[in-house]
Amino acid sequence: MPHPLVSQEMIAAYQRDGAVLVKGLFKDHVEALRAGVARNMEAPGPYAAENLKQGERGRFFDDYCNWQRIPEFAAVIENSDVAEVAADLMGAERVQLFH
Secondary structure (H helix, E strand, O other), rough: OOOOOOOHHHHHHHHHHHOOOOOOOOHHHHHHHHHHHHHHHHHOEEEOEOOOOOOOOOEEEEEOOOOOHHHHHHHHHHOOOOOHHHHHHHHHOOOOOOO
């Protein structure tokens, strides 16, 4: 039986398309994620980039591979249902985190 946020239709869509929206997965972790993003932007990692062309307005910041170095991100990954949901979508028995 899949996680309550995951339907058979979502599993089929993920298998077909490689992506699916799981509404509510991080609803209890918004403040932690907000704090993690602030920490990340204050101290970008080695893959960070500001992707704004000259003359454009706004900001487009991206950075990746940070979940292990940003404590808020690590806590959300370790304390949320994301691994269970990912396993359901991929048809795996479990998802293993590597530290």
